[in-house]
Amino acid sequence: MRETGWMMRLLGPTEIRILADKLDLRPTKKLGQNFVIDGGTVRRIVRAADLSPEDVVIEVGPGLGSLTLALLPSARHVVAVEIDPVLATQLPLTVGERGLGDKLTVVAADAMRVSLADLGGYTPTALVANLPYNVAVPVVLHLLEALPSLEKGLVMVQSEVADRLAAGPGSKVYGVPSVKAAWYADVRRAGPVGRTVFWPVPNVDSGLVSLVRRDPPATKVSREEVFAVIDAAFAQRRKTLRAALSSWAGSPPAAEEALRGAGVDPSARGEQLDIHAFARIAEHKPEPAASPNR
Structure with missing residues (x-):
């Protein structure tokens, strides 16, 4: 039974x-x-x-x-x-x-x-x-x-x-x-x-x-692109996001450009941001600078 x-x-x-x-x-x-x-x-x-x-x-x-x-x-x-x-x-x-x-x-x-x-x-x-x-x-x-x-x-x-x-x-x-x-x-x-x-x-x-x-954040970029920002932000969590995201963005000024475009203070740190803020940052990643013609 x-x-x-x-x-x-x-x-x-x-x-x-x-x-x-x-x-x-x-x-x-x-x-x-x-x-x-x-x-x-x-x-x-x-x-x-x-x-x-x-x-x-x-x-x-x-x-x-x-x-x-x-x-x-x-x-x-x-x-x-x-x-x-x-x-x-x-x-x-x-x-x-x-x-x-x-x-x-x-x-x-x-x-x-x-x-x-x-x-x-x-x-x-x-x-x-x-x-x-x-x-x-x-x-x-x-x-x-x-x-x-x-x-x-x-x-x-x-x-x-x-x-x-x-x-x-x-x-x-x-x-x-x-x-x-x-x-x-x-x-x-x-x-x-x-x-x-x-x-x-x-x-x-x-x-x-x-x-x-729940639904993920509404964003124009992929999950992988957002997760790359998260990984970079917490790899050096004691640093400001301007410094922590410099390799991801290509340089500290490029990181600052992305952060300001996303409405995030460049002096903030990763632990202050929610998932929506990380998605906005990923959307504002600057395009790589074109190589000069030789």
């Missing part, structure tokens, strides 16, 4: 250890493997994700299936992207034992390279994941770009990363991740997560981050 709703039998510490022993699993820092062993935490994540019965969820790094099992009753389908082939093979078995195998697709792939064509014909509308700490930011940015169907997301990341993703202009931790994420979505902190809900226990705290898709 199929288990439904919160009656789903989730994975606790004992089940996680039994599965790990069965698979001879030794969690690795290289893959950022810290498995959630607390049912209350995964239920909290699913509640915060605010899923509808029509949502197709993409989950990155499902591991042994702690969060997957909590997601399945709340979504139409879950597409789990797992880079570890042993875990990718085991997950359908774990889910199948609970009668929900028809609601799960496992993709054995690197989430940094996955595209819509890899997802078994499903079009994800929500990202919900306990992301590997070492690749959390690039994975989020890649999926928001590669999967424009994503309308929302709820991800668990290292606490400091959560702060950076959700930071606004003027914050000490506002930087490249904050601005680039803001190109795609409204981003906010959605609560803390303690260390003891994981096995093995990490040496850092975690945090939940909520993302709600």
Whole structure:
């Protein structure tokens, strides 16, 4: 008989250890493997994700299936992207034992390279994941770009990363991740997560981050051109934008010209600007000076 709703039998510490022993699993820092062993935490994540019965969820790094099992009753389908082939093979078995195998697709792939064509014909509308700490930011940015169907997301990341993703202009931790994420979505902190809900226990705290898709800034230039300005502005974040953008623009005077054209004070610094200001600067990049005829 199929288990439904919160009656789903989730994975606790004992089940996680039994599965790990069965698979001879030794969690690795290289893959950022810290498995959630607390049912209350995964239920909290699913509640915060605010899923509808029509949502197709993409989950990155499902591991042994702690969060997957909590997601399945709340979504139409879950597409789990797992880079570890042993875990990718085991997950359908774990889910199948609970009668929900028809609601799960496992993709054995690197989430940094996955595209819509890899997802078994499903079009994800929500990202919900306990992301590997070492690749959390690039994975989020890649999926928001590669999967424009994503309308929302709820991800668990290292606490400091959560702060950076959700930071606004003027914050000490506002930087490249904050601005680039803001190109795609409204981003906010959605609560803390303690260390003891994981096995093995990490040496850092975690945090939940909520993302709600929005239109990017209206601009005449490409996302890549805007991101090039962001990268340049924060590569030397202690410098004024006139100095920090000199290589990008071709010279300090050219950088000042672009900044003034965009309505930005050349003595400002990158952490003072929002995504719209960076888009305006990209639009005003001066044309390269023509080479004199010999």
